[in-house]
Amino acid sequence: MNTSILDFSVAEPPSAMSALFAATPRPPYYAAIFTSLRSPVDQGYGEMADRMAQLASLQAGYLGAESSRDAQGFGITVSYWESEQAIHEWKHNAEHQIAQEKGHTTWYQHFELRIAKVERAYGKTR
Template sequence: MSTPFATTPATPYYAVIFSSLRSAASAGYEQTAARMLELAAGQDGFLGAESCRGADGFGITVSYWRSEAAIAAWKQQAEHRIARETGRRDWYRHYEIRVAKVERAYGGPPT
């Protein structure tokens, strides 16, 4: 069964939280987003991702990484660099990026 939740290892690990508000421009966005997930999945240290976007254009993507070094390497990946530049120029009215160390993680069915 497919799940929207990333499967992560025991803590600690890192989360990159990308909050964004989309612009009206959309040419190439969906294809690039899919390609970035494909590339990230092949990047050493990538653990998974979770993403959602509302009808108002506000979205959050959280990617999980084994280390800060893995995050830094992803930031330097050539296609990812181009996608970031295009996003800043065309796809996002505003964005925020936060990097956090995950010290505890737990889940389960609602109580």
């Protein structure tokens, strides 16, 4: 058995990677891909981002997320969901809507949100 190739749809990533990679089920599932460019204004951004990550993890249908931001403020967060309905319900969560409004008016110079259905998933760890 070749253990150097892991199918992340069946097994969790190794523990050193588990903080970086979401452990998702076998497809199909959905991804909400949020790309953004931060503004120089902070005004509680870090605290709200932490709260949204915590709140999303409690939302029905949430599977996990992966996120990164560079030194220039460009970031990508991919959250994984069981269904489009779960994404819709998260978008309309009251506390999340407050964060969205603050993002629109203060925290982001530009952002894009794309929703995609994941049909295949595979990975490798060495």
